[in-house]
Amino acid sequence: DQQVKQNSPSLSVQEGRISILNCDYTNSMFDYFLWYKKYPAEGPTFLISISSIKDKNEDGRFTVFLNKSAKHLSLHIVPSQPGDSAVYFCAASAITGGGNKLTFGTGTQLKVEL
Amino acid sequence: EAGVTQSPTHLIKTRGQQATLRCSPISGHTSVYWYQQALGLGLQFLLWYDEGEERNRGNFPPRFSGRQFPNYSSELNVNALELEDSALYLCASSFTGTVNTEAFFGQGTRLTVV
Numbered sequence: 001d002q003q004v005k006q007n008s009p010s011l012s013v014q015e016g017r018i019s020i021l022n023c024d025y026t027n028s029m030f031d032y033f034l035w036y037k038k039y040p041a042e043g044p045t046f047l048i049s050i051s052s053i054k055d056k057n058e059d060g061r062f063t064v065f066l067n068k069s070a071k072h073l074s075l076h077i078v079p080s081q082p083g084d085s086a087v088y089f090c091a092a093s094a095i096t097g098g099g100n101k102l103t104f105g106t107g108t109q110l111k112v113e114l
Numbered sequence: 115e116a117g118v119t120q121s122p123t124h125l126i127k128t129r130g131q132q133a134t135l136r137c138s139p140i141s142g143h144t145s146v147y148w149y150q151q152a153l154g155l156g157l158q159f160l161l162w163y164d165e166g167e168e169r170n171r172g173n174f175p176p177r178f179s180g181r182q183f184p185n186y187s188s189e190l191n192v193n194a195l196e197l198e199d200s201a202l203y204l205c206a207s208s209f210t211g212t213v214n215t216e217a218f219f220g221q222g223t224r225l226t227v228v
Contacts, residue, residue, distance in 0.1 A: 041221070041222075042221050043118070043204050045219070102159065103159065104157040104158075106156035
């Protein structure tokens with residue numbers, strides 16, 4: 001039962017263009033969503049988050065959009081840089097779950113080409 | 115400020131043996147989470163410890179267990195190792211009492227069962 005889904009295992013984008021990574025969820029109890037970035041042989045690094053009371057959160061080159069009715073969120077990176085090449089995980093949590101237990105998607109491998 | 119640290123970085127065990135993985139959270143964090151990332155899969159939630167007690171566990175057999183010490187560091191024990199336990203084990207920590215804050219990850223322990 002995959003409650004958080006990232007249907008694109010990989011994405012290739014040219015440097016300077018926009019990268020759009022998508023994530024869908026099925027559990028309507030989720031109320032907080034996060035994006036993590038992971039390089040090989042390293043732990044995930046927190047990127048940006050959004051609460052369910054918002055529909056957009058921006059931090060520098062990174063913007064997360066949340067569409068609650070569609071149970072969909074997306075991460076926009078603009079402009080994309082070669083250093084952004086990594087695996088991006090979408091994660092979600094629910095207050096009722098207690099603590100900050102995160103449910104992760106399977107990740108999208110982003111490759112930013114020169 | 116030191117981040118989440120995990121040891122060892124790599125661990126090779128034989129099927130049937132026991133493995134012990136260790137995690138030190140960020141100073142001030144009282145919650146520790148364990149995740150498993152098997153090859154080709156996303157991060158799967160294993161265990162959550164807070165204030166020395168197990169608060170929640172994922173869909174894993176009882177041979178996955180652990181504990182949290184008074185200094186909030188944590189151990190994950192995997193008994194009767196099976197080949198499919200080979201994975202990257204990630205530890206994360208966060209504050210307690212403030213729901214929906216970011217969890218910070220360590221670099222992981224790569225467990226290989228032969």
